[in-house]
Amino acid sequence: MTLHADLFFSFRSPYSYLAIGRYRAMAEEWGIDIALRPVYPLAIREPDFFERNHPNWLRYTFTDMMRVAQYHGIAFGPPRPDPIVQNVVTRQISEDQPYIYRLTRIGQAAARRGKGLGFAHEAAKLIWGGAENWHEGDHLAGAAERAGLDLAELDAEALNDAEALDAEIHANQAALEAGGHWGVPTLVFESEPFFGQDRIEMALWRMQQKGLQKRG
Template sequence: MTLTIDLFWSFRSPYSYLATPRLLALRAEWDLAIRFRPVRPLAVRDAGFFERIDPRWPLYVVRDVFRLAQMAGLPFAPPRPDPIVQNMATREIAAEQPHIGRLTRLGQAAAEQGDGLAFAHAVASRIWGGTPDWHQGTHLAEAAAVAGLDWAALDIAEREETARLDAAIAANEAAQDASGHWGVPLMLFDGEPFFGQDRIDVLLWRLRQNGLVARE
């Protein structure tokens, strides 16, 4: 029997980007369905988030994600532009956010079209892999093609079904909040949350306890 997990994932999270290749490999090797559920980053959902955290934390994250990318052999560079508009000196989040809403809606539309995880990986590889102006030109369309999705349909859905997609994203965020953890990437299996790209092995162990089998 195919097992299913929920994956709560953010386009602004470098850890989400780093986890995605391993999750794709997990899905390819094992009889596992991954329900991709994009969420907005905490910086947007909670305007006071960065005001409450230790100021050393962002500096640690930068160091950590660079070394993790090196260890995994993944390209990594600061995004140009950042998926959210934020003054990194003051940590203030801008009122206008031209990118993250569109990205998250596209991710939800891709999940509905059939493979949100593959689309997220292709897009994140551009955002976090060093592609300048990833939001312009044909970059997103090329990412959709890599994922085997219809870019024109995704683009139309994002522009014409904004309210419906935002409602689906709000439902994802509510389910994440109810899961017992707030961070991303967050994998949820049978009500049990597994937070972080460093918990994928633990997740696999639990899935195998519950009868996960390799694909034939």
Template sequence: MALNADLYFSFRSPYSYLAIGRYRELSETHTVDIALRPVYPIAIRDPDILFTNALQGRYIFIDAARSAQMLGIPYRWPRPDPVVQDMMTRKVSEDQPYIHRLTRMGQAAQKRGKGLAFADEVSKVIWSGAVDDWHEGEHLAEAVSRAGLDLAELDAEVTAQADALDAEISENQDALTAAGHWGVPTLVFEGEPFFGQDRIETAKWRMEQKGLAER
């Protein structure tokens, strides 16, 4: 019987992007079912605490690129950024045309049993640097199709059920807090949080103690 875990994830987090493909592969090759639990990034949830130390943002930019290079994962900061924000002043715009749509679609995809695939394929389009203007043309539609879903269907649910999806996303955030963490990516397995793209092997080690095996 498969084990179960939850992956708390943000479409604005470079570390979530660096983790998602590996967690998807783990769920496909080993006996663990990982549910995507999308949350809004801190820039949306609590912008007043984002990069309160100017060194934080600089370090993340450097470390994410370095980590991607080490892992051999294509990477470039998104164009456009999923969160509309002035990086010089750190001011977050009130108009956010991307992150709400992405996060709500991620929640809708998980309800269809395709959460990890959706997050992986969409994140590649946003973060890999393979395309410019990921939000235009057919880039998202093709990514969603590769995940086995239909973009028009997801967008229809996002439009019609925005409040309900946001309530579920809020529950995800509450569950992450209850598990003992605040950041993403965090995998929670049997109540134990594993934070960061560099804790995947640690999480796998723990699951192997509980019977994780190859499928």
């Protein structure tokens, strides 16, 4: 028996990156089908979020994400470039966003093919794993290939079917909120949300209560 869950994920979220590889490993080891459901980050959904946050929020977040990466032995480095174009001093979000729309749409295109989890993990390793200029050359093409996908095909779909993909991405956000949360990463299993990279073991525990078994 294979169980099913949805993983709500953002390519700009460092905690999504710190969770995605562990969820991918879970899906490979256990009889759980985890469907990736990409959403646009807060910077797109609520552009003033960073401007109205507590001054200590950013410093603590950077400290914590580095600590989590070290604890789990996950390669980590600030994204170069950041998937969101933002003024680091004023925290203002630029109206021109050349990266995040492409990433999220091709992530949804990968999810349409049932390979979203693998693509998100491979792409996130480029963005958050310390690589430089992840958006150039054949970096993303390699990530897509490692997930069993073709980047040119995904990019063409992201361009030609952008409106439908965006509708699916917005539906993902609505499903996340209907599932009981608003942030990422959140795994929703049988209508129960597990928010954060520190809830993975608890999600596994709940699934085991529901009969989850290791793959044969």
